[in-house]
Amino acid sequence: xxxxxxxxxxxxxxxxxRVTIACRASQGISNSLAWYQQKPGKVPQxxxxxASTLQSGVPSRFSGSGSGTxxxxxxxxxxxxxxxxxYCQRYDTAPPDFGGGTKVEIK
Amino acid sequence: xVLLVESxxxxxxxxxxxxxxxxxxxxxxxxxxxxxxxxxxxKGLEWVSSISWSGDFKYYADSVKGRFTISRDNAKNSxxxxxxxxxxxxxxxxxxxxxxxxxxxxxxYWGQGTLVTVSS
Numbered sequence: 001x002x003x004x005x006x007x008x009x010x011x012x013x014x015x016x017x018r019v020t021i022a023c024r025a026s027q028g029i030s031n032s033l034a035w036y037q038q039k040p041g042k043v044p045q046x047x048x049x050x051a052s053t054l055q056s057g058v059p060s061r062f063s064g065s066g067s068g069t070x071x072x073x074x075x076x077x078x079x080x081x082x083x084x085x086x087y088c089q090r091y092d093t094a095p096p097d098f099g100g101g102t103k104v105e106i107k
Numbered sequence: 108x109v110l111l112v113e114s115x116x117x118x119x120x121x122x123x124x125x126x127x128x129x130x131x132x133x134x135x136x137x138x139x140x141x142x143x144x145x146x147x148x149x150k151g152l153e154w155v156s157s158i159s160w161s162g163d164f165k166y167y168a169d170s171v172k173g174r175f176t177i178s179r180d181n182a183k184n185s186x187x188x189x190x191x192x193x194x195x196x197x198x199x200x201x202x203x204x205x206x207x208x209x210x211x212x213x214x215x216y217w218g219q220g221t222l223v224t225v226s227s
Binding site: 034036038043044045046049055085087089091092093094095096097098099100101 | 151
């Protein structure tokens with residue numbers, strides 16, 4: 001199976017900072033990658049699909065990039081409500097595995 | 108509005124069985140694939156199983172293959188997960204999710220989850 005590796009596993013940043021989270025696939029997955037946000041105690045919500053397409057209703061400070069094996073989720077200006085854990089997920093073939101997650105906190 | 112409501116979770120002994128249900132509303136259930144994703148306490152997300160809109164195609168994680176069975180009843184707008192031979196490591200919140208781009212897809216709507224605890 002293709003392995004999905006996220007980095008870092010956690011980060012702490014100040015409000016207004018630019019935050020970048022990386023996701024690497026062990027083999028090429030084209031652009032079949034989604035990003036989810038899970039706020040503390042809440043249900044995961046999709047932010048980005050097809051590597052760079054913003055899900056309807058998601059703030060424009062979130063963006064995604066990449067193709068093949070290397071992908072990035074960027075928060076252009078971190079807000080207090082962005083605290084939570086972020087997951088990438090590949091969906092090129094079964095199993096549509098998730099990365100291990102990146103916990104984002106406010107410094 | 109899209110709504111997914113899971114039920115059927117609870118405490119079960121190792122080796123026991125449980126059937127989870129997910130009631131869907133607010134969209135044409137019979138045209139979309141559906142999935143189950145779980146999250147063990149304090150851990151990350153783990154895809155469990157997906158089923159095509161017709162029920163003809165089913166996929167399972169290796170960790171549950173042969174023990175769990177996914178099914179659906181399009182007439183009742185319902186998704187199910189029959190879990191047999193449960194183990195302590197199956198303890199998790201189980202989410203029902205709508206797989207918007209086919210049977211292997213990302214999930215655009217999730218239910219609130221139902222907790223399954225496997226313990227003696």
